[in-house]
Amino acid sequence: MRNLELPGRSVARSMNGMAATSHSLATLTAINTLQDGGNAMDAAVAACAVQGVVEPESTGIGGDCFVLCAPRGSSDIVAFNGSGRAPNAATAQWYADRGIEKLERFTPHSVTVPGSIDAWTQLLRDHGTRSLGDMLQPAIRFARDGYAITERVAADWEGEIEALTHDPVTSGIFLPNGKPPALGSVHSQPLLAASLEMIAEQGRDAFYKGAIAEDLVAHLRELGGLHSLEDFAAAAGEYVDPIKSGYKGYDIYQCPPNGQGVIALLLLNILSGYDLASMDAMGAERLHIEIEAMRLAYGARDAQLADPAQAEVPVEKLLSADYAAELRATIKLDRSAVPPAPAPIAAHADTVYLSVVDKDRNAVSFINSTFNSFGSGITGPKSGVVLQNRGGAFSVDPEHPNCIAPGKRPMHTIIPGMVAKGDRAVMPFGVMGGHYQAAGHARFLTNLLDYGLDIQQSMDMPRIFALPGEGESEVEAESGVPREVLSKLEDMGHRFCEPSKPIGGSQAIHIDWENGTLAGGSDPRKDGCALGY
The missing domain is CATH 1.10.246.130 (Gamma-glutamyltranspeptidase, large (L) subunit, C-terminal domain)
Structure with a gap:
């Protein structure tokens, strides 16, 4: 037990359910979902979707997702790989022919097809009780109506000013009036809100086969990328x-x-x-x-x-x-x-991670990332989706096992x-x-x-x-x-x-x-907390 006379956090303790995330709004979203009858996977997806709005530098639907879950607290652990793949036209020779020796962050060559929305869809279908559309509603509200900028988010944002200037769409959203939103100010993302609403209504195909995919592919190709609508349509994570x-x-x-x-x-x-x-x-x-x-x-x-x-x-x-x-x-x-x-x-980069356990002791370990803060810095001009730069982890050396290749997944840190x-x-x-x-x-x-x-x-x-x-x-x-x-x-x-x-x-x-209780912790280096009920 900690010395209660010194600064610090007590361990959160409860009986029925608990969530721990790096942002208080995400933790509250997860708890609200649990109290409304949802299970741990429902709560994890809802919370992560919120983080993709209120912690836009760290995660979002333009990124990837990995999950471990323990159904009803069993040690029969389920693992899901929701990492995206390189375009089918991406070969080491293509880059060599153009003198590209590294897949630089602010170029379309660092962008792999995002895996998050597909992962969330499959995980809710197989291990949740609610629809993706329902679980996106809190994120939609924050994106549309706004959210207050918190300490760690503000610090990270301030450190990425240069990164946000490479794409006019990105700078327009994330550098209003030419600078990051101030600590405690309200920021909103109406384009992202509309995209989330579209996904909520039409499902994953809105992202991978519909207007969002068309927007992202058109923008990437305009910048010199190799991505195609077929690459997005083929996206699929796996157990x-x-x-x-x-x-x-x-x-x-x-x-x-x-x-x-x-x-x-x-x-x-x-x-x-x-x-x-x-x-x-x-x-x-x-x-x-x-x-x-x-x-x-x-x-x-x-x-x-x-x-x-x-x-x-x-x-x-x-x-x-x-x-x-x-x-x-x-x-x-x-x-x-x-x-x-x-x-x-x-x-070196950052991301978001969250834990959720529900009253039936379904336990979820959930991580979602765009890799670097604000990923590639490339944003869909119509969709408001910030794309990851996970492809930057590929080598272009044909002799390296992690060399880029068609449909290949890069080495992942999350x-x-x-x-x-x-x-x-x-x-x-x-x-x-x-x-x-x-x-x-x-x-x-x-x-x-x-x-x-x-x-x-x-x-x-x-x-x-x-x-x-x-x-x-x-x-x-x-x-x-x-x-x-x-x-x-x-x-x-x-x-x-x-x-x-x-x-x-x-x-x-x-x-x-033995005692039928839960104990949660949340890192003081972030803006979040652990809460139970």
């Missing part, structure tokens, strides 16, 4: 078999590649060889091991992760105890000996998590923050399971991130990391820098089966 690894008596579930969930599990496997609980939770010994393990795991990620439908991804090897032991053996306890992972193809024990789900959880997410999953779980911190304390603790490819051995360190600890780490060969913004965000809900 996949989740992967898992054991840690401290629990099963940790992730979606399989093309996401980086396997790297979160690899990190845990490496860390499982140390007695972390005997170390100071914010001491140099623990942080040194964490930094070195990150470099090893992210090096494996950027060399091997890709779309398994079009490349060989050695998941079994990456999850094996032998491989973790092999990597662990290269870590020196007294000095930095692991070189930084290669620079990732795509820049990963929902689920913890189970025996035949029951215990906790949907997730950590936002672009490339940080795999490291964030491992840090959150070790805080919780090795150090016995509560769900909120495990999120609050200051974070570090060993940036891939950033200098000889540069590590982001939040201001809460003690200076004396950083000094000890510097003596071991580490170099530190300040993060450009707080590292990530997180949500989680723990199911206490």
